[in-house]
Amino acid sequence: MNGIPMEHGLLLSVTLFVLGLIGVLARRNLIMILMSLEVMLNATGLAFIVAGARWGQADGQIMFLLILTLAAAEVGVGLGLVLQIFRRFHTLDADSLNGMKG
Amino acid sequence: MKVIELLGWIPLFPFLGFLILVLAGDRFSKPLITWLGVGSVAVAAILVALIGAEFLNGTMEPYRMVLGVWMDVDDLSIPIGFYLDALSVTMLFVVTGVGFLIHVYSAGFMASDPGYASFSAYMNLFVSAMLVLVLADNLVLLYLGWEGVGLGSYLLIGFWYEDTNNGYAARKAFVMTRVGDTALLIGLFLLFTQLHTFDIQILMLRATSHWAPGALLPVAAATLLLGGALGKSAQLPLQSWLPDAMAGPTPVSALIHAATMVTAGVYLIARTNALFMMAPSVQFAVAVIGALTLLMSGCSALVQTDIKRILAYSTISQIGYMFLALGVGAWPSAIFHLLTHAFFKALLFLAAGAVIFCFHHEHNIFKMGGLRKAMPLAFWSFLIGSAALSALPFTSGFYSKHEILLAAFDASPGLWAAGCLGAIITGIYCFRLVFVVFFGRECPVIETRLGWQMSIPLVLLGALALFGGMLKIPLDSVFPVLFNNDPAFDLVAVITATAPLIGLSIAALFYLTGTFSAQRLVDFRVANQMRIFCFNGWGVDALYGALVVRPFKAIAKLNKNDAVDRAYTGIALLSRGGHLMASASQTGRIRWYVSSMALGTVVIIAIGLLS
Amino acid sequence: MILLALICVLLLGGFAAWFSERWSPVVPRWVAIITLTVEVLLLVLPCLAAEHAGGLLSAWFAHFYSPWIPRFGIGFHLAMDGLSLLLTAMTVLLGFMAVSSSWTEIKNRQGFFFFNLLTCLAGTIGVFLAVDLFLFFFFWELMIIPMYFLISIWGHENRTYAAIKFFIFTQASSLLLLLAIVILVQIHHNNSDTYTFDYFELLNTALDPDAAFWLMLGFFIAFTVKLPAVPFHSWLPDAHTQAPTGGSVILAGVMLKTGAYGLLRFVIPLFPEAAHQFAPFALTLGTVSVLYAAMMAFAQSDLKRLIAYTSISHMGFILLGVFSWNLLALQGSVITMLAHGISASALFMIAGALQERLHTREMANMGGLRSALPRLSALTLFFAIASLGLPGLGNFIGEFLVLQGAFSVNRVLASVTTLVLILAPVYALILIQKVFCGPSSQHSFLSDVDLREWVSLGLLLLVTAWLGLSPQAVLDVSASALKQEMQNSVAMER
Amino acid sequence: MVMTLFYITSAVAVFATVMMITRLNAVHGLLYLILSLLAVGVLFFLLGAHFAAVLEVIIYAGAIMVLFVFVIMMLNQGQKTLEQERAWLQPGIWIGPSLLALILFIEMLVIVVLGGSADTDHVVNAKQVGIALYGPYLLAVELASMLLLAGLVGAYHLGKPMLKTTTEGKS
């Protein structure tokens, strides 16, 4: 039906992955970090879909489903944590969370 | 049972005396201590007399007695064995005889000292060790005695331990002689490695049969043994401990540093004469060292003011004569001189001790004077001793020294000349001492009465010093007879005999009649510097200080905290630095942590792809 | 069984001492004494048995074997020959001394102290008896822990540093040992397809020269650190200085000997060719240790530190002796082990006695003690001259034999080593001088040696003199063992 | 046609993601993220994964993002936050992460290119997915439920209001 080369799909996935990584590294706002993390996870999902499409198997999509589950669980827990953090520290600055070091 | 089988008891008695005294001495009363200390030596002396008589009257066959096994490993077998021949008999007489007299003397001299018990014990230890030394049939046992006398000497020099200087002198004596001992020990190793035995007689036989004369090995072995002898006998260049050793009580100086221990080196060389004859160059070196030493220390004795130091330098000088004798192959003469020297030097020391005793430990001769009348016994003893020492004709010293000098002339006129010069110098310092102390201005004497313990030995030794020259020791059975000369060279004999008289006259001109004044000589700058140079023992101590002692101390102090440890501290510091650096990476920041993960991933992928 | 009992009795005694603290702080020491007495009886028994069964002359006269970790062929294998008998006997003797010197010095937690002391002895005896390399290593490590506690709990002012340094040095080096053992076993496994850690099996492992060299080095470093030889010695002065007297006695008297024992028992028999190749270097190291440590000893002002450095110096002789590998040198090493163990322990006990009385180890603060402590000073003098190698005392026999043996192997090094005879009086007499001589000080109220000190030091004195005057008995006991070792490694001989 | 669509959508996804990570305002970022997710959903469709595409839109872009919206609104960050973000996002801060990411990207590029070329013209429809899901992957589904349970309980616990008496710990 289509002729999208696998490597192009993978490259897109890698691009998104890397952009997500940049987001995690560069942003200090915890919510933005979580969002960037979602981008990374989503990118891996895309990679699985691309791979699944190459082999014509359902496994790729199932892996995507599992990633989706993970994303949901992680966002749930993560946002709960963000709320607690904001209540306690009154900031979302990831860098200010350095009470333990050394 | 023959008396000779009691040989093993000779060193044992003094040793038992030592043990008893050292273990329980401080609980005994003074007389008991005296009886134990003197008695044990006396028993030994009696045994020596009996055995000696039996031996000398017998066939004079060397007698060997093995008491037990000391060590027996592999091919190394060291028995506790004693060997009796004319040489050891002579030495036994000296050690026990003179030792006994000095013991008696010290019973008076040291009676009031609180440490009398330990003093007696140490003396006994010394005598016992010396007896082992002379009786040993193998070199290791000899070394045991050798070190034992060193220990005894250390203990006795430092006997008055409250004065730090005495401790220093004692340590100096021990360490310096140890330098020689070390050479001796290495020599022992060399001998055993090559000849596979320590037994002296077998060793000498094997040395002559296995080695060629003048070859490297005998030369090396003889050199090493010589090193040991130099240390113990205070010969150049290891002589400087002896004057300092005078810090000990005077009987100690008499016994150890005049009569017995310092002659151990002579005994060793005489004992191993076969080896030295295999190494003519070394033997010649012995003679040269003897000659040099006798001159140098004679000069030093000239300028000393401490009565005991004068005698100490004279001892060095006299042993120099013995070395000279050994070096020229006049073995019996060396031992003969050893014998007579033991008499007159012990006598001199004991007389000096009496003087010092009476002056309450005053040593400076220029603070004495005119003692001739106050202390006749001391004066006569001193006079006889000095005469013998400077070898005035018909004293004991004359016979022995005369033989040596004639033999030296045989070997080399140069050596003979040195010996004669030495004899002149000896005459000067001997009589300088006599004239200064016993003639001239009379000094107030504090205490002149000598107990019988001190008088009797003086008398007996005086007799020996005077007539000891008549003793004929049958040493020919021990030593190879090399030359057999009647005094053919009359001129030489005359010069040799008159040399001490010249010295005597010079001393008289300076110190008795006052014709010349030493003070005036000192006014010359060169002369004064020479005086100081000689006074300090030719700067040997200073040289050692600069070359060895001070560098060693400096390095030791510098390295007190151990440079090697610093290396480990370095490792510790390195780890600490690593820790601090690594710790700095733990910033506590999430984004930094993510970066490290990302970086790590990048790196491991790179490694994976590139490898 | 007796061999096992030798170890177990000490361990049980240790626990008993620990628990007996509940009743009274005095009980643990008596428990320790009783334990050691039992130990003596146990030690006499195998001798008698051996006498009965063919004499001490057969090389190995007692065995105990029980499988332990069959997966790797590891067995609980103990055996005793003359060498281990001598060292075990010395361990027990010095155990008494350690207890004696801790009698009044240890004032808190006596139970735990004696527990550590006895377990330390148990570990050491285990080391001397184990003939399974794994078991050997097990005990090797085991003896360190109680010693570590002895130093770190009951030590002096700088104990933490010293204890940690001691532990790290010995442990880090023993890792090399473990590694070498493992590799050796693997090579044996590759050759014969069986895993075994048994000493007797491994003796005949065929090794290629390179491997043998590196393995030998692993063993060598571990043992020379323990010995210790320069440059691995720097833990020892600290450990000795800071340890309580009992600890110093064990450390100097017994524990250092484990290193020497290891060299003798394992390094050369297992790797004769490599050891031969390595011998010049090892001999040099021995010489350097002897001289360097003697010089260091002279520089010290702390009494225990001085004695510690003399230990290093004496241990250098053992290195020299072992790597000379002839019967003379080996016998010399054995005697040195015993004689040094005794004289150094005695000196440490004296240092402890002085410290107990004066509360200082600094020699500058002493001086003139001879009038106050005449007996102690006489005893010190005796052990000082023993340690400077005076003939007639034990140390001389050892050093003499070592040097004589070494001389036939390497003249230059042996001669250079002999120079220590000059340095030894320098440090030994300065000790006497600084502590006992000089003007009488204000310490006149000090009490001289009491009965306990008399008995223990007197015993050591007798042993030292006996070793020096009649070493033949000891030489006979060790001879067969040493000959056995030499047969196992003919290649080491030239 | 499909190819063209693919590239255009890809461009949209990349653009949206770039915008998302650079927005100062979290809500703007979130909107871009949704855009990106939608674009990826389209890509899924193009790749023949219709079921996944639907889930992407409904769950990812729908449900999960709503959570973010909730939280952002709960925290109610205003103008102050914007300024803070501006202060945080100095241009320099991008350099390091971008470099790192660039290297990673290049590495991945190499890897993907080295992996060789392959086509992806397989449609895997929902039925196939369903069969696989409840066949061989049954356990995975069950485990996913446990994952969600853990997430649920966790979110519930973490969402609890703070206790009144708080101890600050030691920091």
Next chain:
Amino acid sequence: MNINQIIALAPIIILAATAVAVMLSIAVRRHFVLAFGIAAAGIIMSLWTLGIAWQESPIQATLLMLVDAYSLFYMALLLSGGLAVLGFCYDYFKDREGEHEELPLLLLTALLGGSVLVCSSHFATFFIGLEILSISLIVLIGYPLNQARPLEAAVKYLVLSGVSSAFLLMGMALIYAQCGELNFNGIGGYITSRDNINAMILSGTLLIVAGLGFKLSLAPFHLWTPDVYEGAPAPVTAFIAAVSKCAVFALLLRYFLSSYSYDYTPLLTVFSVIAGLSILGGNLLALLQNNVKRLLAYSSIAHMGYLLVAFIAGGSISSALAVESVSFYLPAYFITTIGAFGVISVLSTPQTEADDIAFYRGLFWRRPWLAAVFTLMLLSLAGIPLTAGFIGKFYLFTSAAEGRLWGLLSAIIVGSGLGLYYYLRIIVVMSMNAEAQVIKPAQDWISTATLAVLAGLLVWLGIYPSFLINVIQSIVYAME
């Protein structure tokens, strides 16, 4: 799914069911003891069913899971560890305010995740098990909501674990894209069928390694470790340090063995670098650390490095010995770590976490038994005889020497030398004299009993390791 498979999976099913049961019990009535009781009962039951599952093993339960002796062994380990941690948690939380009933539930799910991991033979279970574990752990770390540090730690763990999951998934995707298989054996088939090293598979595996490296806290993915260890409540730290790492490592080994990834030598190079860095870095970091929890965190980095050495050796020696070494080292490490953190947990009070080294001053004289147990644990970490750690180290040396990994061996030796220093420091501090401090009286019977059992095991394994060795050998035998 047939009945045999279900029986084989019974332990896991029971864990899941217990989790649900706890949830239901919470829904009905919040009761601290009840919740813990149910959880404990569930774990014990699960442990008991391991025996039943053993009869069915080895069995492939669908494509996703493989229940064999190996996985059952590790499951038993994890479950026992979980039980111990549950005990510590009980004492740790019983006096604290707040609602703690979710805690056993989350512990159960975490254990479930771990059990799935050790059974997994497929990327799906690999991934999902890991995530169940991670999500549970995030919440467990941040569980005490009234303190700052746990929250901070939880956030750190959340973000980093998210990133690492992303790496992991990317790696899996790459592998899948290349070989079309998600099953370990399938991947192994692909790898063995081709001679050349495939870049995509290699990099995929490397990304997986990065993801797992985070979980195992291997350098350079280790930076989170000390912070999380410090922040998390002590029992939870024990869980992270022991259970989670053990499960992940078991999985890593299983994956490498069944997918024949050992054939990819560049991987071993990478592992060597990681191992060396971890050993040196971990030990250096711990060197002067004054916080005991952080110190143990750093030491765990080093220990994972050691373990990795045995793992790397698997590339050149018989896999049997490598598995044996790892399988001995892990239980030894497991007991030790749980014990050490158990002691910290027992000493902690609701007011203070016992993590400052000053707190341990004189512990020997205040709480001798506790101090003795802690000393034992530290000695075991240092690898001193009489403890299981020594036998573990012995195994390590054996396999590394057999594999001729000289470089890594020297790293181990250097690292151990450094390690001794900081372990000893704690022991020294404990043996120092200290004025009596007011401390929590010993009333934590469950924890105390657990510690006693752990210490006993440690010594037993140290003196008589043959038992465990035999068990492990039978496992290895069963695997082949």
